[in-house]
Amino acid sequence: MKKIAVFAFNGEPMFFVHALMNSFEMKEKGYDVKLIIEGSATKLVKEAMGEKKPFTDLYEKAKETGLIDCVCKACAMKMDSFESAKEQNLILCDEMFGHPSMTRYLEEGYEIIVF
Numbered sequence: 001m002k003k004i005a006v007f008a009f010n011g012e013p014m015f016f017v018h019a020l021m022n023s024f025e026m027k028e029k030g031y032d033v034k035l036i037i038e039g040s041a042t043k044l045v046k047e048a049m050g051e052k053k054p055f056t057d058l059y060e061k062a063k064e065t066g067l068i069d070c071v072c073k074a075c076a077m078k079m080d081s082f083e084s085a086k087e088q089n090l091i092l093c094d095e096m097f098g099h100p101s102m103t104r105y106l107e108e109g110y111e112i113i114v115f
Helices: 013-028 039-047 056-064 073-078 082-087 102-107
Strands: 003-008 032-037 068-072 111-114
Touching: 003 013, 003 102, 013 032, 013 039, 013 056, 032 039, 039 068, 039 073, 039 082, 068 073, 073 082, 102 111
Parallel strands: 003 032, 003 111, 032 068
Antiparallel strands: none
């Protein structure tokens, strides 16, 4: 089985929507996919819980299906979405200077795609 780790860094909603759509397509085709929310994209974790956004439905589906592997702890703190991530029971990763480690995913056999 092909293993893909999708790192969503960009906080522009259309980048995030494409990260979500591509992750779902790969998952539907049988890939082992993990979505990691990093950088300015962490602000969207909080925004998805407020007024409905164009990405809200896909984001909710990603949470429900376990597609989201983790959210960057350091970036969530910087983007003021740390508490929202905790309230949503999302895993906060911080093993690399407060950020998720790409090396960990590589060592687990995942290819990395960055949005």
